[in-house]
Amino acid sequence: MSDETDAAAPAEEAQERGAPGPADDPTEHSRWRPVFQLFSDLDDEIARVYADNGIDDLKPAWVLEMIRLHVRGPMTIAELARSVGRTHSALSQKVAAMRAAGWLETTPGADARSKQVALTAKAERVAGLLTAEWRATEATIAEIESELPYPLSRVAEDIRAVLARKSFHNRISDRLAADHAAHDT
Numbered sequence: 001m002s003d004e005t006d007a008a009a010p011a012e013e014a015q016e017r018g019a020p021g022p023a024d025d026p027t028e029h030s031r032w033r034p035v036f037q038l039f040s041d042l043d044d045e046i047a048r049v050y051a052d053n054g055i056d057d058l059k060p061a062w063v064l065e066m067i068r069l070h071v072r073g074p075m076t077i078a079e080l081a082r083s084v085g086r087t088h089s090a091l092s093q094k095v096a097a098m099r100a101a102g103w104l105e106t107t108p109g110a111d112a113r114s115k116q117v118a119l120t121a122k123a124e125r126v127a128g129l130l131t132a133e134w135r136a137t138e139a140t141i142a143e144i145e146s147e148l149p150y151p152l153s154r155v156a157e158d159i160r161a162v163l164a165r166k167s168f169h170n171r172i173s174d175r176l177a178a179d180h181a182a183h184d185t
Contacts, residue, residue: 049133055126062098063130065091066119069104070127074118076109 022028046060064084069075075083081091095117098104103123106115119127145151 046133046137053126053129055129057101058103058126062094062103063134065094065098066103066123066127067131067134069117069119070124070131074116076114076116077106078114080117 043060047058050056050058050060065080068080068083072083077092077095078088080095081088084091086094095104095106095115099106102120104117105120106117108114109116141153145153
């Protein structure tokens with residue numbers, strides 16, 4: 001019996017019992033999973049660059065904010081969130097994680113509701129390397145895109161243009177409504 005047959009047997013048995021099988025699982029197919037996996041793999045490669053340089057506890061997703069603070073100086077969470085295009089809530093959670101890891105420090109802001117965010121000495125020591133890595137990464141992405149027939153940055157622009165005509169939310173909602181109407185008839 002081949003491995004393929006072995007793997008199929010439990011699914012076939014489940015279907016014979018009337019249990020849902022892989023064909024019923026919509027998560028078995030995803031058009032964007034390969035894109036998300038690609039980005040995850042690229043982040044892993046960037047993390048390897050950090051590790052090669054003695055930085056083992058830094059998430060690539062934190063580097064934008066660290067470089068922004070290095071270049072522009074301390075900011076409130078709200079200012080930093082606006083500068084990187086994130087919500088205050090999302091960035092507040094990220095700042096808390098970065099603070100716990102020792103990359104950022106916070107102090108009370110001008111009013112009781114705000115917090116000032118700054119790099120720690122640990123972060124300042126690696127800020128130059130992170131800035132250089134960012135530039136090297138952008139140059140590498142440009143190089144990769146030059147080898148592609150249709151660069152990913154262009155794909156993103158084109159998808160945004162399509163969504164400007166009709167939002168992703170509205171497209172999903174319309175499909176759900178059509179599916180619901182089809183099942184009601």
